Amino acid sequence: MVDFLQNIVDGVMVGSGYALLGLGFTLIFGVMRRLNLSYGPSVMVGIFVGTWFHLRGAGLLAVIAATLAGTVLANVYVDRLCFWAVRQRSAITAVVSSFVIWMQLEEAVILVFPDRTYPFPRLTALEPIELGPIFFRAEYVTMFACVALLLAGVWLLVYRTRFGLALRAVAQDPVAARYMGIPLDWIGLGVAVMAALIGGLAGLLIAGTDQLVIPKFGLWATYKGLIAMMLGGMGSIPGAVCGGLLLGVAEIQFVWYLGAQFRDLAAYFLLFTFLVLRPGGLLGQAIVRRELAAFRRI
């Protein structure tokens, strides 16, 4: 029982990282109706920029700033190239081109960092906290606290400001929004920056916990974020968070009771179960139904 509870605690902490990645995906998908496969790789570029500074002896704050800046630059690059340039064209074209940019980013990073595995600084050097029989790893607690703060910030931005209102208007009807004087290009750029800051933070927290970075982080981040988004329901903000947490808990439980090799299987198992039993995800029924209707028309 204690094991089970400990797993849930660890799972929620690990899952909060996934929740951030899912949140970034869901923002881009919800507002722009585009799947940005290069989202994970831009986070990877960001943490490699951070590592570059770390290797040259920069302090922690500089590394954090460099990571966030790198992610924002990479993601804006992707947005301008894949979603701005081909915005008028089909969604499929944009998705395919985002896949191409992914390859490009990964190769560029490997070119600059040929050794594949590099160190990343620890974010906190605190001791684990013990609460009765349950352990809280300091890194995980930091991660969870950052995620909670960020979620509150995103919620405020999306539901309490005029920018958020414009975002939601674009998400619901981009055509009408354009006529109402909302500039889609700027909204797209705003979303790209927002998603990049969220992803950059996720990258920082995850790389800081593992204390190493590899070019395959991009694949990993895209895969975790996509699954978190799909579990929660495409385009739903609370859904992505729930999906991420659920994925984290499931992974840790699988690892504990079945073995480490089953970790990734947990994600596929969850995804399979959801696609069969609740294809709209936890909270995203309406949106998916609309997408399905669009598919039938094609």
Added chain:
Amino acid sequence: MLALEGLTKHFGGVQALQDLNLKVSKGSIMGLIGPNGSGKSTTVNLICGVFGITRGRILFDGEDISRVPTHLRLSQGIARTFQNIRLFGQLTVWQNLWVAQNAPEQKHGEPFLRRWFGGSRRAQAQVQGLLEFAGLAHKAQEQASNLSFGEQRRLELARALASQPKLLLLDEPAAGMNMEEINDLKQRVLALRAEGKTILLVEHVMELVMGVTDQIAVLDFGRKIAQGSPAEVQQNPQVREAYLGTQAR
């Protein structure tokens, strides 16, 4: 106010609009009628800048706006409603009006943070005024998708007015309305004219068109076949032919 000069639009081989010349003078209501597929909606879409024009020019207040992007035409003072209602269904009535306040003086005339978090008194008063105009003041916090059909139409009209446009494009505002609602709409349109708004009204419902317009232009197969006062247009044999076929003569 608005002048279309030789406006032409081809979609591939289809000539949606052929050499349209049209002048709408300030403070007047121009009706645009014609059978289905005659190019009325294309005209509205071109004025809003949905797609590029093949030939010709659009002059607004003497300025050539043919190349101005869609979202900036609102700041020029052009707003529209849609044939099939396009409200932001998951926003409240109040938010639908507030999000559309994007005219330059509304954007820059207010402190940034004020505007960012809910708007100044003046902006809120404007929204309140629109709510009353549309008769929706008691439903300000209702989600737009929960409104009845007539209420949604009224909200759309109010939303188009939110940016205080000089020119209002109404694309079949009476479609699907019953007699009572049409009369109601007629009163609102006349009230808008009294305020000095210029209106281009695309409509099938003759009851409304004949009742409120100063001038009517008739399109058929992308060409203008007649223009004049409602009475003149009704008598025009070419118009009767376009609507009823040759047999009717």
